[in-house]
Amino acid sequence: MLELEKKAQHLKxxxxxxADIKGETFGEHLVKLRDWLADIVQKIYELPKExxxxxxxxxxxxxxxxxxxxxxxxxxxxxxxxxRHPYRMTLKDILENVYDDYTELGGEEKCNIDPAIVVxxxxxxxxxxxxxxxxxxxxxxxxxxxGEEFRNGGxxxxxxxxxxxxxxxxxxxxxxxxxxxxxxPGAYPVEDFPGxxxxxxxxxxxxxQLKVPIIAVISEGGSGGAEAIxxxxxxxxxxxxxxxxxxxxxxxxxxxxxxxxxALPPKLVKxxxxxxxxxxxxxxxxxxxxxxxxxxxxxxxxxxxxxxxQLKQEMIKATDExxxxxxxxxxxxxxxxxxxxxxxxxxxxxxxxxxxxxKEVAKLLRGRAQKYQSMGxxxxxxxxxxLKKKIDEASCKWLELKSxxxxxxFKRPHRWVKRFMDDLRGELLIITNRIIQPFxxxxxxxxxxxxxxxxxxxxxxxxxxxxxxxxxxxxLANEDRTISCPNALRYGCYDIWVPDLYGExxxxxxxxxxxxxxxxxxxxxxLFDRHSIRKFNAxxxxxxxxxxxxxxxxxxxxxxxTKRHSALITFDARVRxxxxxxxxxYSDFRNGTVGxxxxxxxxxxxKRAKLLxxxxxxxxxxxxxxxxxxxxxxxxxxxxCTVAVREYIEAGGLYIVVYDNNSxxxxxxxxxxxxxxxxxxRSSRIGFAGPRVIRETTxxxxxxxxxxxxxALRRGHIQGIWxxxxxxxNLHMALITMGGxxxxxx
Amino acid sequence: xxxxxxxxxxxxxNPFKLHPVLAPHTGYVYLKVNLGQIVKKQIDPWxxxxxxxxxxxxxxxxxxxxxxxxxxxxxxxxxxxDGNFVEANVYLMSIKHxxxxxxxxxxxxxxxxxxxxxxxxxxxxxTSELAKKIEEKGLEKVIIQPGEEILVMSRMKxxxxxxxxxxxxxIHTVYFQTNVTIPQGEPLLGICPPExxxxxxxxxxxxRLEWGV
Numbered sequence: 001m002l003e004l005e006k007k008a009q010h011l012k013x014x015x016x017x018x019a020d021i022k023g024e025t026f027g028e029h030l031v032k033l034r035d036w037l038a039d040i041v042q043k044i045y046e047l048p049k050e051x052x053x054x055x056x057x058x059x060x061x062x063x064x065x066x067x068x069x070x071x072x073x074x075x076x077x078x079x080x081x082x083x084r085h086p087y088r089m090t091l092k093d094i095l096e097n098v099y100d101d102y103t104e105l106g107g108e109e110k111c112n113i114d115p116a117i118v119v120x121x122x123x124x125x126x127x128x129x130x131x132x133x134x135x136x137x138x139x140x141x142x143x144x145x146x147g148e149e150f151r152n153g154g155x156x157x158x159x160x161x162x163x164x165x166x167x168x169x170x171x172x173x174x175x176x177x178x179x180x181x182x183x184x185p186g187a188y189p190v191e192d193f194p195g196x197x198x199x200x201x202x203x204x205x206x207x208x209q210l211k212v213p214i215i216a217v218i219s220e221g222g223s224g225g226a227e228a229i230x231x232x233x234x235x236x237x238x239x240x241x242x243x244x245x246x247x248x249x250x251x252x253x254x255x256x257x258x259x260x261x262x263a264l265p266p267k268l269v270k271x272x273x274x275x276x277x278x279x280x281x282x283x284x285x286x287x288x289x290x291x292x293x294x295x296x297x298x299x300x301x302x303x304x305x306x307x308x309x310q311l312k313q314e315m316i317k318a319t320d321e322x323x324x325x326x327x328x329x330x331x332x333x334x335x336x337x338x339x340x341x342x343x344x345x346x347x348x349x350x351x352x353x354x355x356x357x358x359k360e361v362a363k364l365l366r367g368r369a370q371k372y373q374s375m376g377x378x379x380x381x382x383x384x385x386x387l388k389k390k391i392d393e394a395s396c397k398w399l400e401l402k403s404x405x406x407x408x409x410f411k412r413p414h415r416w417v418k419r420f421m422d423d424l425r426g427e428l429l430i431i432t433n434r435i436i437q438p439f440x441x442x443x444x445x446x447x448x449x450x451x452x453x454x455x456x457x458x459x460x461x462x463x464x465x466x467x468x469x470x471x472x473x474x475x476l477a478n479e480d481r482t483i484s485c486p487n488a489l490r491y492g493c494y495d496i497w498v499p500d501l502y503g504e505x506x507x508x509x510x511x512x513x514x515x516x517x518x519x520x521x522x523x524x525x526x527l528f529d530r531h532s533i534r535k536f537n538a539x540x541x542x543x544x545x546x547x548x549x550x551x552x553x554x555x556x557x558x559x560x561x562t563k564r565h566s567a568l569i570t571f572d573a574r575v576r577x578x579x580x581x582x583x584x585x586y587s588d589f590r591n592g593t594v595g596x597x598x599x600x601x602x603x604x605x606x607k608r609a610k611l612l613x614x615x616x617x618x619x620x621x622x623x624x625x626x627x628x629x630x631x632x633x634x635x636x637x638x639x640x641c642t643v644a645v646r647e648y649i650e651a652g653g654l655y656i657v658v659y660d661n662n663s664x665x666x667x668x669x670x671x672x673x674x675x676x677x678x679x680x681x682r683s684s685r686i687g688f689a690g691p692r693v694i695r696e697t698t699x700x701x702x703x704x705x706x707x708x709x710x711x712a713l714r715r716g717h718i719q720g721i722w723x724x725x726x727x728x729x730n731l732h733m734a735l736i737t738m739g740g741x742x743x744x745x746x
Numbered sequence: 747x748x749x750x751x752x753x754x755x756x757x758x759x760n761p762f763k764l765h766p767v768l769a770p771h772t773g774y775v776y777l778k779v780n781l782g783q784i785v786k787k788q789i790d791p792w793x794x795x796x797x798x799x800x801x802x803x804x805x806x807x808x809x810x811x812x813x814x815x816x817x818x819x820x821x822x823x824x825x826x827x828d829g830n831f832v833e834a835n836v837y838l839m840s841i842k843h844x845x846x847x848x849x850x851x852x853x854x855x856x857x858x859x860x861x862x863x864x865x866x867x868x869x870x871x872x873t874s875e876l877a878k879k880i881e882e883k884g885l886e887k888v889i890i891q892p893g894e895e896i897l898v899m900s901r902m903k904x905x906x907x908x909x910x911x912x913x914x915x916x917i918h919t920v921y922f923q924t925n926v927t928i929p930q931g932e933p934l935l936g937i938c939p940p941e942x943x944x945x946x947x948x949x950x951x952x953x954r955l956e957w958g959v
């Protein structure tokens with residue numbers, strides 16, 4: 001009887017689950033089944049056992065049929081509902097059922113620095129014949145909990161991501177692979193140290209060259225929060241998961257321009273979910289994931305033991321594959337695994353040792369860099385003609401050859417000799433000083449007695465001639481009106497006449513120093529030496545890769561307005577004679593959002609800077625994050641660009657980031673936030689999420705200066721705040737004093 | 747007793763405060779409210795969210811919106827100035843603010859208590875002796891005499907002990923909080939002589955009764 005009661009309870013759970021996911025489709029039928037089941041349960045002790053058993057079996061068959069029907073007609077929004085359901089499997093279930101044994105690190109349940117991130121050192125074993133082979137892994141992931149409020153629904157706070165990073169480093173020290181499981185709707189958008197965006201950037205930076213294999217599995221991948229632990233050698237995804245740049249509700253709010261306290265129209269949410277291509281199969285087609293792990297119909301729940309067994313085999317196979325790619329003696333095993341996989345078998349009898357030696361680690365890192373380089377390559381357009389393309393390719397090759405010849409063949413021995421001479425001179429100076437010292441003393445005594453002091457001549461330093469030819473005047477200065485400073489009440493600033501403000505005063509209030517927003521052309525004209533700007537890769541254009549409805553028009557308008565093809569401008573320039581490569585994100589083109597084209601241009605700029613040994617400046621005039629209309633292709637630009645910039649920094653370059661106006665979300669949480677030197681222009685705003693998103697996620701209101709540059713400085717996210725008028729001088733100083741030894745002028 | 751009734755009658759007769767709205771500087775004024783309209787002040791502590799727009803003033807191409815800073819009803823609006831050039835500090839309208847319970851109590855306390863004001867912008871604390879006495883006996887039982895050091899004015903590690911000069915009495919209200927900088931001139935303590943304490947307490951109670959209902 002007890003088993004029948006349990007069975008009935010189990011069936012009730014299934015029914016509830018089905019109703020939650022596909023309630024609209026099966027409405028009446030489910031109600032009937034529910035009533036029938038409730039009836040049986042009520043009379044369970046009155047009816048004979050066989051009758052109850054038969055009835056339950058019938059109900060079970062009907063539920064199964066409904067589930068299979070529902071499975072055939074699943075829509076993107078249903079996948080979102082499946083991943084967020086309390087019955088869905090969580091990381092704890094995976095740890096219990098997939099891994100043999102585990103020790104949770106960094107906290108336990110509620111007593112945790114961040115309960116949303118669970119880190120565990122686990123063992124996973126494989127049986128081949130009579131032997132059992134045990135592997136050690138570090139398991140890191142988001143924990144949603146089954147309705148536990150204190151887990152925040154898997155939304156990791158910055159210190160949770162920091163915990164993940166810390167234990168990834170422990171895994172690196174111990175040489176064990178890392179398995180990450182992503183169950184997050186998004187990162188918790190607080191700016192307190194270490195800062196949501198900055199910590200994700202730090203995570204990505206560290207994972208880019210983590211010396212152990214990383215396998216990531218995505219169940220609910222919410223944008224940047226997913227990427228914080230998602231940079232991996234192999235990315236798997238559950239068949240009923242979703243991976244998206246923004247939740248469908250968020251996209252609907254932006255598309256429909258819906259005010260904060262209004263309800264979202266369900267049709268719009270459904271439309272956005274479909275357009276964003278969030279399902280596993282869509283992501284596989286786009287190339288943002290490598291493989292799908294098939295789940296049972298309507299998604300895996302906590303009690304799906306068969307599925308966990310399958311998951312275990314998949315994870316072992318995935319780790320084996322990653323390692324075999326870098327192992328020397330691996331041909332047969334790699335082939336065998338591939339053949340077995342094609343045959344549908346999940347658990348080939350292959351043993352692979354999971355420890356890597358130095359050469360294998362180097363190969364692994366190269367493979368990871370290459371993998372991310374190639375992501376999203378096809379989702380941009382090249383507007384160059386065929387001849388120009390060939391010429392550009394040839395000049396690139398020539399530049400590479402020249403660079404190798406100059407820096408490696410010629411300069412290297414030259415530099416070695418110079419260094420040797422410097423050391424030698426330093427050593428000899430000790431001896432020579434001793435010998436010469438009495439003579440210099442005599443000379444000084446003589447000069448004191450007999451020589452009269454001469455008048456000091458002061459040489460006036462040459463004034464930088466900035467008035468050659470035309471002066472750039474901001475077009476904003478052409479209005480005849482006054483404007484109030486926003487700080488007028490606080491500091492008593494008078495109204496400023498617009499031609500003065502945007503002309504002579506460079507957009508700065510003369511009383512309090514508040515910086516009014518200026519267009520990016522002003523910076524291009526005032527920051528760099530006259531006529532030193534040479535653009536490159538300007539023809540790489542953004543397209544509409546997801547065929548998002550209505551986006552083609554918006555792109556065309558943006559191109560018409562700005563006369564450029566993407567939101568990132570890359571160019572060579574000089575600042576007081578020092579050549580550098582500049583990457584500029586400007587807000588006129590689609591709010592400065594980053595997509596595949598921008599990512600590619602950034603990676604190419606990093607390569608160019610590395611090749612030419614020049615410093616790299618990222619000036620962010622304004623960015624609103626990742627382009628929503630490019631979906632996950634935009635999201636993978638985050639790790640892609642971070643990998644490229646890390647390569648540049650490790651090669652000894654200087655990467656400086658300067659924020660201006662509004663710099664938010666994705667780019668700040670990846671390739672901008674990982675820079676060691678980040679500065680901001682006064683009155684700019686830097687953050688992860690805007691006020692509305694913070695209010696909706698955390699439920700708390702934030703003061704209006706929450707994202708101000710001053711607060712970012714206070715929290716340690718940036719290193720300094722620069723005045724717009726001193727930008728050039730400060731930049732020059734930074735170029736001279738900061739940076740690695742691989743710069744051409746060192 | 748009669749005095750209490752008299753005071754209450756006075757406030758009941760005229761529980762309003764007229765707040766004049768003056769033009770902040772020269773410009774063309776465009777009024778956005780009408781006579782008798784109810785206006786609200788901002789609900790957000792930092793920005794002007796929820797505040798009613800009173801008028802816009804245009805000077806040299808710059809439109810500035812001026813919002814209400816207190817709740818109330820518009821009275822005596824100068825409609826003839828709408829769309830016209832005005833100079834600075836020209837009277838435009840009044841807002842009749844219905845005094846709340848707490849505001850009336852504040853006024854009464856400032857009338858009947860000796861208010862000890864902050865001589866400078868600083869952080870203020872009770873001296874350790876006084877603090878101990880208050881903790882042991884309670885605020886109502888501690889009588890402070892003129893010449894006694896009652897407060898410590900703390901400005902950037904330079905502490906100055908403030909001496910009380912006034913009538914001897916007990917501390918009725920404490921207006922300051924520790925660790926919060928009090929601007930110059932703001933009330934710190936409300937001191938009343940022990941004989942008047944019961945009178946003030948009765949008055950406050952009556953007001954709460956009358957206005958609370």
